[in-house]
Amino acid sequence: MKYILTLLFNFILLNAVDNFTNIYEQAQKYENDGNYKEAMLLYKKAANFKISKEDEYIIDLSKNQQYKVETFTKMKNEFYQKYINKTDDKETNSSLKQMITGDFGLYPYKKNYLLPATFDLNKTEDRSSFETSFQISIEKPISYNFFKLGESISAAYTQKSFWQTNSDSSPFRETNYKPEIFAQFPYKNSETIKGFKVSLMHESNGRNNEYSRSWNRIYLESYLQFSNFFIVPRVWYRIPEKNSDDDNPDIDKYYGYGDLTLLYPYKKHTFELMLRNNMRINSQNKGAAELNWTFPLPDFLSTPNSYGFVQIFSGYGNSLIDYDRESHKIGFGIAFSR
Structure with a gap:
């Protein structure tokens, strides 16, 4: 039951904040790449994003819980992307990524x-x-x-x-x-x-x-x-x-x-x-x-x-x-x- 309820909650959460998080993450990407003008425009768009009170509540939950939990996973993914040399073979790269990130679907x-x-x-x-x-x-x-x-x-x-x-x-x-x-x-x-x-x-x-x-x-x-x-x-x-x-x-x-x-x-x-x-x-x-x-x-x-x-x-x-x-x-x- 816990697994079913978790899946249901994540489905609702991801659908509620999808547009908001996409804009926010793209703004962060621009900022990290040094494109500050584009980043500021997207940050403003995210700030003015029209959401309901129910969606605001869900977003607050995601900031306090899901995003904190994802920080470690995100850090390992970024380490793989930035610091690990890739090969020319996609399957080898997939195995290498799994070894680095420890993502085995458990x-x-x-x-x-x-x-x-x-x-x-x-x-x-x-x-x-x-x-x-x-x-x-x-x-x-x-x-x-x-x-x-x-x-x-x-x-x-x-x-x-x-x-x-x-x-x-x-x-x-x-x-x-x-x-x-x-x-x-x-x-x-x-x-x-x-x-x-x-x-x-x-x-x-x-x-x-x-x-x-x-x-x-x-x-x-x-x-x-x-x-x-x-x-x-x-x-x-x-x-x-x-x-x-x-x-x-x-x-x-x-x-x-x-x-x-x-x-x-x-x-x-x-x-x-x-x-x-x-x-x-x-x-x-x-x-x-x-x-x-x-x-x-x-x-x-x-x-x-x-x-x-x-x-x-x-x-x-x-x-x-x-x-x-x-x-x-x-x-x-x-x-x-x-």
Whole structure:
């Protein structure tokens, strides 16, 4: 959903400011080339450009957010254009540009964050309650409209690590790896239902013997919108494994068969609540809740696309190795995407 909303916002933004930015960028080009007279004429034209109040608001957003984000990309492109010697072969030049600019079409997927300080209220003998946690999550689009349904097909990779920074030698206690491939389908016949997602996902911790944890799932996700409030229900089916290969045969008893995520953006804040339950009404009832809050940083700490981040988790399955252990954790840090 984040990727779809980002694409929609960028489409509106680029259409709203296209003429304005074209004039402004051409004026900058003239100024850099020393053609000050032509530059001044275009600057005046840009200043007198007739735009609506809505467009002014969008342009202000672009100046405060998009243009700052594009500065680094623009700098690398300019370095390539000005300082790198080109060859006579277009394909070689294309490869050279990609190497210099690092443009491989990768996008944020889930949250990317760093929590330098997390604390687990449940003390466990084999670890320190204090540790550092971080998550890296990227998406690579593969195809668009392959089935002529307006869908997008992507591959994604998410890695979440737990680092015992308070212990001797600071070992990584656990790392979970989640590669997946998925298709997202927009839904145009409803004001509430915005789309669906079908995904094949593997998750493991990359360890051996009794510490090995892994499972494969197919899940279906939907996106419902009520003004600026979103509901994201998800159900999954675990792909069966041979008993001899199954590292965690009872994982469904703790993770259940789905989860529900509630999203609420308010001004520069976002609130995200994930709820999960195995739907058993007896003493075997297990579940989890995770609250994520991102908020603007103070000006002296603020950088583009960086936000203060608080994460609170309570229940089972904070990590794969702990799928059958209960934990109650709180962490503080910085989110780089949301």
